[in-house]
Amino acid sequence: MRYPALIDGKRGAYGVAFPDLDGVVAMGATIDEALLNAEEALRDYVLEMEADGLAIAEPTPPEAVIVPKGSSLVLVPLIRLTGRTVRANLTLDEGVAAFIDEEAKRRNMTRVSFIEWMARRVAADGV
Numbered sequence: 001m002r003y004p005a006l007i008d009g010k011r012g013a014y015g016v017a018f019p020d021l022d023g024v025v026a027m028g029a030t031i032d033e034a035l036l037n038a039e040e041a042l043r044d045y046v047l048e049m050e051a052d053g054l055a056i057a058e059p060t061p062p063e064a065v066i067v068p069k070g071s072s073l074v075l076v077p078l079i080r081l082t083g084r085t086v087r088a089n090l091t092l093d094e095g096v097a098a099f100i101d102e103e104a105k106r107r108n109m110t111r112v113s114f115i116e117w118m119a120r121r122v123a124a125d126g127v
Contacts, residue, residue: 004018005017025041043080
């Protein structure tokens with residue numbers, strides 16, 4: 001499930017708001033950080049609503065969202081973390097593995113955290 005969100009701001013200060021979910025917002029110094037924080041804010045909101053026994057709003061289709069000038073429409077995935085890990089053996093092309101390792105190092109991440117981050121970004125893009 002992906003929720004439409006509006007992102008705006010400028011370098012060093014980006015904000016994300018969910019038109020379907022009043023008061024659910026996130027910030028970040030970069031667009032990537034703002035989107036990761038938005039994913040966490042969405043997840044926290046859903047957990048609180050479920051704990052209170054309240055219904056969660058269905059996401060509006062992206063084409064029905066009015067995008068104010070200066071904002072961009074993005075889709076934020078609702079990824080429910082379980083806290084349990086699973087082992088996944090991957091066989092990758094050597095060049096792809098080198099890219100992953102270089103990018104993970106550049107972003108000060110582990111290989112696993114980078115692959116998880118990439119999966120979240122693909123989910124957000126709806127690809």
